[in-house]
Amino acid sequence: MAEHAHTPPPHTPKVHTSKVHTSLAHDSAPLHVSGTALYADDVAEPAGMLHLAFGRAPHAHAKIVSLDLSAVRAAPGVVAVFTAADIPGDNNVAPVARDDRLLAADEVVFMGQPVFLVAATSAKAARVAAKLGRIDYEALPALLTIAEAKAAHSLIEASQVMRRGDMAELAAAPHRIQGALEIGGQDHFYLEGQISVATPMEQGGVHLLCSTQHPSEVQHLVAHLLGVTSADVTVEVRRMGGGFGGKETQASLFAAAAALVAAKTGRPAKYRADRDEDMKITGKRHDFTANYDVAFDNEGRIRALRLELASRCGCSTDLSPAINDRAMFHADNCYFLENVEIVSHRYRTHTVSNTAFRGFGGPQGMLAIERVMDAIALHLGRDPLSVRQTNFYGPERNLTPYQMAVTDFVADRLVEELKTAADYDVRKAEIDAFNASHPYLRRGIACTPVKFGISFTTSHLNQAGALVHAYVDGSIALNHGGTEMGQGLNTKVAQIVADVFGLGLERIRITSTRTDKVPNTSATAASSGTDLNGWAAWNAATTIRERLAELMAARNDVAADSVVFEGGVVRAGDEVLGFAEVCRLAHLNRISLSATGFYATPKIHYDRKTHTGRPFLYFAYGAAVSEVLIDTFTGEHKVLRADILHDVGRSINPALDLGQIEGAYLQGQGWLTFEELVYDAKGRLLTHAPSTYKIPCASDRPAVMNIHLWRAGDNREPTIHRSKAVGEPPFMLANSVFSALTCAVAAATGDPRPTLDAPATPERILRAVKGSSL
Structure with a gap:
């Protein structure tokens, strides 16, 4: 069929x-x-249910010298304690590279890595007992940052290069500038934390009620871990309380733990991570650095671009190759790059293994090229939107850096419609006048487009x-x-x-x-x-x-x-x-x-060795105009207004699509403005709870927010009812917030290349306004 x-x-x-x-x-x-x-934790617990907790390592990198769990086993309520030696099959919960362990055996490679597993009669008993393990470690040097991993040449795979055209154009164009951008990570902060409930079945089978985006992967990994067949493992998902990519691979850790206990004890077992543990031991959005070298003409049209991306992948491979590949795929966004070289470094560090997150690397690549557009505009003293439009794909300029023809480009039409509907030109003039007359406050406005490829870039997953x-x-x-x-x-x-x-x-x-x-x-x-x-x-x-x-x-x-x-x-x-x-x-x-x-999915193909092909069936498009206000005394900001026009093809359910667009924009706004992951010098996550990690709330939503589906939307490709995907693309509409903040900082400083990094927290905005000495 x-x-x-x-x-x-x-x-x-x-x-x-x-x-x-x-x-x-x-x-x-x-x-x-x-x-x-009904969520997994709402299902009635049968008699004999065991509750689980991990004993976790206090080092980012260390050898396990000795392990004494006698006090754990003797603790009240404890029924069983398991180590890597108790796993009957493959001690692996990794999606691809077989380099993630359920329980560490000889070495720990990130702060908080599970070393042993406690099964007890209550969650409290399990968590109390898990703190009683006596483990001797030999601490080893730990690589915690991109800079440290780069210096040690610590990579999860060889650096990748996507190249097209003649890079000699870098030296031939009238203008050439260089710059850099740091892009922070993000926690998924789903409302329902990681949870799995395992029930032993007859003939060695197990049933798992699991909060996972990938039931088949959980099934296969659990089967291998238990040494049984996939037919012996049934994974069921009724609904999740949010995922955002955080339950694509990371749910396997908790499912495998519950399945191991159920198989070993013959009793049902539940692992429900609390918020602190969840945030400490699960992967995040990859943080990136981006360095650019761009040459352009007097109109701002790019003649050549060299873009170097680097990401902190963490202690294992997870999905980092594909995530970083997608960052390269989306480093063009809506812009034709005739002569381009995109280099991507994927660094291994002794931190939790970073993983899928809404946009899957696309947001980081797209934010990098939007910074390039802002830098060109500020250098030339031009409106950033005009520079963006100058660089748009067009009929004779339609080939991506990976050699895919863009035949469905509509971002130019979307932007023109939105520009008119949002009164962009009028408001920009008003903002310029405001900035000229206010000594302490600065406003900024930006319109950024989105072009997001739809399909798994690993072709067989489609x-x-x-x-x-x-x-x-x-x-x-x-x-x-x-x-x-x-x-x-x-x-x-x-x-x-x-x-x-x-x-x-x-x-x-x-x-x-x-x-x-x-x-x-x-x-x-x-x-x-x-x-x-x-x-x-x-x-x-x-x-x-x-x-x-x-x-x-x-x-x-x-x-x-x-x-x-x-x-x-x-x-x-x-x-x-x-x-x-x-x-x-x-x-x-x-x-x-x-x-x-x-x-x-038809038509797709991709050669990863050459980074060429057609990895996507089609593109989803959108555009957003965001207006912001910053306080140059405190660095605080507000998003005053957002106008969004998004292409969902012929929407199957417009109400649901509008909800996805609004939620994605706000989640993207959080990533770029105040969701900040802070680690100490030992690799310990300090922002691991709602008290220290801020996500967007109702008051962060712009007071004026106009969201519309593009009426002319259609899909030239034969998708179901000619609809287009809507889950991830609108996340990157929030790039307009970051660009607007960049423009506001530039208005405050007169600096044509303000050094504003993401997330644009008050501290970073203040530092960009007042100088790096702060």
Whole structure:
């Protein structure tokens, strides 16, 4: 089915299409507000449930010399204690490179790494006992920063280079400048922390109720760890209380711990990390440094660019190669770079292994090129938006640094529409006048575009499966390989299936994602949840609908493609039957009312050795205008207004898409302004709780916020109902906040290249305004 799954079959029964391109409430919304939505920690605990805690290392890098856990085993409530020696299979919870351990054996490589595992009758008992281990360590030198790893040449893989054109143009252009930017990391801060509940089953099997974006990966890793087959492990996910990438790979640590205890003791086991532990031992968004050398003409058009990116990957590989690759892919954003060299260094440090986060490296690469645009504009004394527009992709300027033709570029049209709607020119003139007359306050405004590639850049991950049952009473059970983390994926897929059958959404029952229903799935990530699972579910539902259409066509001597499914009834010639009646007829005629569906994204290919190909099926576009105000005495700032125009193609559910856009912008604003990860000299995370780590709240939302879906939006590629992905792309709309702050600082200092790094905390803004001596 894969080769034709992206287009409808030529003879398709007619259906009513009111269930898509329609704003419908999130399927779990009533459950959320009534407190009846079930999360992993809400499921009733059976008798004998064990609660778990890790004994964690107090060093960033050390050898384990000796291990005495007698006091732990003797502690009240403790039932069992496990070390690496107790793992029957592979001591590994890494997604790719097999370099993440469930429990450290001989060496610890980051502060807080789990060394042993306690199972007790209560969470409190387990956590108290975990502090009683007597472990002797031999401390080893630790590399904690990008600079230290660079000096030691500590890499998780060889540095990568993406190059096109003639870099001799750097010396030939009228203008040339260099600069640097530091980009901080970010904690996922999902509302529901990491949690897994393992229940032993017969014949050595185990069932895991897990808060994970990647059930199949958890299944496979747990199977290897226990020394059993994947068929012996079932992973189930009903919903997550947020993920943002933090549960793509990192959930495996907690799932494996619970599974190990369940397998060893024969009792159900739960690992629920508290907020402090969660933040200390799980990976973050990668922090980056970016150094640029850019040459350009008098109009600000880039003639050549050398961009050097470096990231702190942490102690293991995790998904860092792909994340850093995507940073390179998005270092062009919406701009044609004829002569370009992008170098990417992936540094290994003795810190927690950084991981996927909304945007997956794209935000860091995109922020770097936006800093370049601001630097060019300030150097020339031009409006930064005009410099951006000068460098946009166009008909004769449409090849990316990785040799993919940009054939669907609409950012130029989006920006022009937004510029007019947001009164950009008028407001910019007002801001210039304000800055000239106010001695202590400065305002800034910026309009930045977004071009974000949609597809997993690891090509084989672009596949999905679904399972649909129609019952004789006309109700539909829907299962697919995607996971719901609050983004509305289940609602959109249910809309797609309801549309196939011409039913109301109330007839579709969405069931938990389970590895024993839909196997070998990819993570719900890369903004591809609806693109992949929506098509897979469409294919499964269409198979059943075609069987029903053929039945009704034979009864009425009409063509199958003339049968209409609409409003809960089926029309074939002069006969009109309720959908439930047709399902009953099919059952009586021994026609299957169950089908699987599969989808594989077409057209994509990529050669990582040469960094060339077509890694994306299409691009999602957007633009934002943000206005800010800074206080030059304190460094504090406010985002006064945001105007957003975003392209989601033909939206399946506009209400859900608008919610994703607003949430992504605010999360991006948090990353770039006040979410700050602070480590001490030993590698200990100091910002590990809500008391020390600030995320955006209602008061941080701009007082004026105008968000619109682009009315002209469509998708030239055959995506499901011509929609476009919306999960990650709008995150980078918040780049406009950082650019606006950069302009405000420049207005305060007169410096054409202000040294403002991200996040732009009050301290950093004040330092940029007053000078580095602060």
